[in-house]
Amino acid sequence: MNSFGRIFRISIFGESHGKAVGIVVDGCPPGITLAEEDLEADLARRKSGAKGTTSRREDDRPVFLSGVHQGKTTGSPIAVMFHNADVISSDYDMFKDVPRPGHANFVAKKKYEGFSDIRGGGHFSGRLTLGLVTAGVIAKKIINPIQVKADLLEAGGEKNIDKAIQKAIKNNDSIGGIIECRSLNMPVGLGEPFFDSVESLLSHLVFSIPGVKAIEFGSGFKAAAMTGIQHNDPIITLSGKTKTNHAGGVNGGITNSNDLVFRIAVKPTASISKTQHTMNTKMVKMVDLEVKGRHDLCIALRIPVIVEAATAVVLADLMMINKTIS
Amino acid sequence: MNSFGRIFRISIFGESHGKAVGIVVDGCPPGITLAEEDLEADLARRKSGAKGTTSRREDDRPVFLSGVHQGKTTGSPIAVMFHNADVISSDYDMFKDVPRPGHANFVAKKKYEGFSDIRGGGHFSGRLTLGLVTAGVIAKKIINPIQVKADLLEAGGEKNIDKAIQKAIKNNDSIGGIIECRSLNMPVGLGEPFFDSVESLLSHLVFSIPGVKAIEFGSGFKAAAMTGIQHNDPIITLSGKTKTNHAGGVNGGITNSNDLVFRIAVKPTASISKTQHTMNTKMVKMVDLEVKGRHDLCIALRIPVIVEAATAVVLADLMMINKTIS
Amino acid sequence: MNSFGRIFRISIFGESHGKAVGIVVDGCPPGITLAEEDLEADLARRKSGAKGTTSRREDDRPVFLSGVHQGKTTGSPIAVMFHNADVISSDYDMFKDVPRPGHANFVAKKKYEGFSDIRGGGHFSGRLTLGLVTAGVIAKKIINPIQVKADLLEAGGEKNIDKAIQKAIKNNDSIGGIIECRSLNMPVGLGEPFFDSVESLLSHLVFSIPGVKAIEFGSGFKAAAMTGIQHNDPIITLSGKTKTNHAGGVNGGITNSNDLVFRIAVKPTASISKTQHTMNTKMVKMVDLEVKGRHDLCIALRIPVIVEAATAVVLADLMMINKTIS
Amino acid sequence: MNSFGRIFRISIFGESHGKAVGIVVDGCPPGITLAEEDLEADLARRKSGAKGTTSRREDDRPVFLSGVHQGKTTGSPIAVMFHNADVISSDYDMFKDVPRPGHANFVAKKKYEGFSDIRGGGHFSGRLTLGLVTAGVIAKKIINPIQVKADLLEAGGEKNIDKAIQKAIKNNDSIGGIIECRSLNMPVGLGEPFFDSVESLLSHLVFSIPGVKAIEFGSGFKAAAMTGIQHNDPIITLSGKTKTNHAGGVNGGITNSNDLVFRIAVKPTASISKTQHTMNTKMVKMVDLEVKGRHDLCIALRIPVIVEAATAVVLADLMMINKTIS
Secondary structure, eight states: OOEEOSSSEEEEEEOTTSSEEEEEEESOOTTOBOOHHHHHHHHHHHOSOSTTSOSOOOOOOOEEEESEETTEEOSSOEEEEEEOOSOOGGGGGGGGTSOOTTSSHHHHHHHTTTOSOOGGGGGGSGGGHHHHHHHHHHHHHHHTTOEEEEEEEEETTBSOHHHHHHHHHHTTOOBOEEEEEEEESOOBTOSOSSSOOHHHHHHHHHTTSTTEEEEEETTGGGGGGSBHHHHOOOBOSTTOOBSSOTTTTEETTEEBSSOEEEEEEEOOOSOOSSOEEEEETTTTEEEEEOOOSOOOSOGGGGOHHHHHHHHHHHHHHHHHHHHTTO | OOEEOSSSEEEEEEOTTSSEEEEEEESOOTTOBOOHHHHHHHHHHHOSOSTTSOSOOOOOOOEEEESEETTEEOSSOEEEEEEOOSOOGGGGGGGGTSOOTTSSHHHHHHHTTTOSOOGGGGGGSGGGHHHHHHHHHHHHHHHTTOEEEEEEEEETTBSOHHHHHHHHHHTTOOBOEEEEEEEESOOBOOSBTTTBOHHHHHHHHHTTSTTEEEEEETTGGGGGGSBHHHHOOOBOSTTOOBSSOTTTTEETTEEBSSOEEEEEEEOOOSOOSSOEEEEETTTTEEEEEOOOSOOOSOGGGGOHHHHHHHHHHHHHHHHHHHHTTO | OOEEOSSSEEEEEEOTTSSEEEEEEESOOTTOBOOHHHHHHHHHHHOSOSTTSOSOOOOOOOEEEESEETTEEOSSOEEEEEEOOSOOGGGGGGGGTSOOTTSSHHHHHHHTTTOSOOGGGGGGSGGGHHHHHHHHHHHHHHHTTOEEEEEEEEETTBSOHHHHHHHHHHTTOOBOEEEEEEEESOOBOOSOSSSOOHHHHHHHHHTTSTTEEEEEETTGGGGGGSBHHHHOOOBOSTTOOBSSOTTTTEETTEEBSSOEEEEEEEOOOSOOSSOEEEEETTTTEEEEEOOOSOOOSOGGGGOHHHHHHHHHHHHHHHHHHHHTTO | OOEEOSSSEEEEEEOTTSSEEEEEEESOOTTOBOOHHHHHHHHHHHOSOSTTSOSOOOOOOOEEOSSEETTEEOSSOEEEEEEOOSOOGGGGGGGGTSOOTTSSHHHHHHHTTTOSOOGGGGGGSGGGHHHHHHHHHHHHHHHTTOEEEEEEEEETTBSOHHHHHHHHHHTTOOBOEEEEEEEESOOBOOSBTTTBOHHHHHHHHHTTSTTEEEEEETTGGGGGGSBHHHHOOOBOSTTOOBSSOTTTTEETTEEBSSOEEEEEEEOOOSOOSSOEEEEETTTTEEEEEOOOSOOOSOGGGGOHHHHHHHHHHHHHHHHHHHHTTO
């Protein structure tokens, strides 16, 4: 459910317009330097404010509740919360009966029998990823010297991202994007057969990021149209480096020392200013819907740092698991 | 590791050329009719023998060790094994020092310090999916009336699959393929926030199938180039049916009553008859490698039924979990 | 580690003298009425202040961070924290090198390589049970009509508990006690074979309460000296009521509709005013130690409500798991 | 359910009169020497045949299905099964409607809606512990140099065990017993706060052994009547050795380098030759019941080696988990 990981284990909580969102990181080794400042860079990258992102601004100041003492992790669970300061909940009242297209409103209402807090997306909000970014900062320290770097490759189908955003702003519309994540300095041997392959765990965590609809490793979908002789990844060094890295750094679910490479597709933000049609479930008729509120026009802009966090969390867990058999 | 699921929980064991491969299914409700015959159809679909698949033939007869009594599941773990009868292990001796391109040989040797059983791919072999197909047969009974159906859409980049295979046979080469899986009669509400979204769990299990390199839900990678107004999925019926199903039947990680639709890419089989180059790690030089043995030229031909099994297993678990809050 | 449960799952965090202690409850059904007032009675029972308990007073005011909206649980994780207000950390400086007898100081230092926060017992403090009591309040609502009631049967070896405490006060010493927990209105069928018997899960959680050193179900240790004809529990009603309940309400690890009965032993509080000897690990010599600070003379006085909470949490989880096969 | 452990993880399957019972051990490090002969001694200790044990004899020959290659563990799951050869199932027909006192028949029938296989106790049978002993043999190799040794201290309330058994034989009755388990050469630091204390995990696994009704660590129940000055465990060596070991080798849930000591109570075998009364649930009246079949008069005789196995399994898991933070 709201936990992930076997040794380096994260548990997430919170609703967008509740008191706070946060995360508990269990299983973190003791003695890791950790201060609020360490989170600043990644939290800033996740933050809204750039063109194409929501105008909602929150301090996003992490409050460390436990697990850190005298600037170091203690080995006990690290709980970090973020207060939800800037909340305009009245925006969301109408969605109870008029589910927004592309949103979790409808399914959440059905699943939780009307008791879910739908304000701001509630527990389904992208705001929950604050905790994931926090865990990512810690995980990145654990996996050092592995370096994880994700970038937005294109948005709205264009490589010129600024241009794509200008066009979307003009149209009162939203756009998606493609993000590539690349991890360098990879060791051989991360990943577990059968069910906990690197691809299995990474995709599991990456698909929990709101808006992600696809993932491919290495050649990905292109591999389906290649032949064996084209795709095969001959090893050319003793340490396991291969000629092509069509495999994206993974063979048999286990890292092979080449860069770990995957790409994801992020759908266009569901909330748009443009008028849409949807069902009013109370009146049982289609109605026009104008979504006010403050939203991201291109959520994909904010997701690279979250994908990095997800990757680092998975790799940290796998590195720690690998130690158990050494 | 080798287990998956929270309530309907599967654990897999075995090596390709060991004594047996098998599965233990825990958490299965009692009273479900289950006989060897129930497995026949799906095991046959997984079987080799068709053009483009390996000439290795095994009876693939399931032996029920526990959990079934008088033709019904008992509620205790269902253990099923498949003897490995037709084994020519000498084929594999040379791969200890000459890792096959695109295979798990190299990473397995490194990870398990030389102790892994590499014969026939060992624990990384596609033969392990026999257990998964078995669990799928049971899961399909649990999720009824949901119907899961997967098909090979294209192979080697061609929609004419026979033609693609003929071409590959002629070239002593292998090819990949794209498989689509579609689940009908879906209820609203399967999937758990935050980390156990339907997409998270499905991708987790699907990427454990050897050869899978990509997955996309609904519009998938195409969504990245769409705008919100194009992609959004307006609800048009009280039960949650949407106009486009661009979302592939999932909003916010939770099923929305539309068909659950995803596609996966399967890479070309790594083992090919054509001569390849690779590193001889003992001699520390590149050598020519001819892979004998019997292999699938297009493993994607055999994967649809395995993808169905993975899907059914995930949905069965989620349906059972949903009952806990009802 | 710091999580417990399969469906109704609790994760605990915090250190005694850190910013806060708390709990995250995942898997709770939506729609359960829950307010701060609901916690008052059980938190008060856990509180210090009575004769024989520590003079440390904290408001113990729960702060609900998530999972409750408009007075009802939402189905998403319920995070509750308790600020640590009344903290005198200087008391604990000396224990770094002079581990208190009977305490976790020494093992924590070794295990976490000196990085653990030992102030007030840190993450090992009984204060962590605030979260457990909170989860217990929620669980008690779920398991209704089951009623869980724990009582202190004896302290310091005496049935007259007041007298035992007076004696201990006079001697500057501490005492242990025996607590019995009894659950009424039990259904048949809670508990899972093989490893998740009711006794297994209850003992697992109960032994996580600081100070517990023994547990017995039904006749417990006395059963070892009985014969089969004496101990056997003949069923005398259709609903499963037995003649003797020597089994404590459990057969084969599964509840049998009789009262679920177990007793635990709580050791005397380790921190006492009396001078003790211990090793100064820096000076490598035995020294006299006087433990100042404010401590419970009989921690067993505060534990009944915590045992109830542990029991309710286990039963809630098992009841929810039982629904998965219905 | 039928799995236990986080890294060194065991999954059990089988019914007493089904085809086989067995175990899957996941997470075992590669390269451990393992042969059928290694199991002989412990399987023999578990075996029936001595005075006071059942006359049911089975070869109890382990069949290794996977995970061992060329005499060493491979790192993939180790599946071991034991065929059920010597089965007289007709003995059990009558218990469907006439639940045996002290047995799981009644609860199993209710829980699994009549579908459970009750022959020979089915999945609740002590025969399932064959798998646990197997896992114990492997675990003992992992935890070396820790030595685990369990002994029957008394049976039927007498220290003279032979005499107690003679008396029970004469009376057609059964008796219980008390077993002590002691682990030597313990390191500091095994066990996890908060919920995975050594006591929590050991009791969890030990209570899954059929017949166990109580457990106490160190002074156990006696601690409840002691004072702090009597019970406290002053450290007297740098490595953590204490003066008294009243704590049984555990402080704050974590091993402290002293011997790990606990005792358990085993109830008298429920199946006895003596006539008993019970409810015939079909006729709804009390009836006389004579249990034929072959049973242990003192099951406690066979349990020490199973307790050792449980202890070794827990310690192996904790040792492997400890490596993750080193």
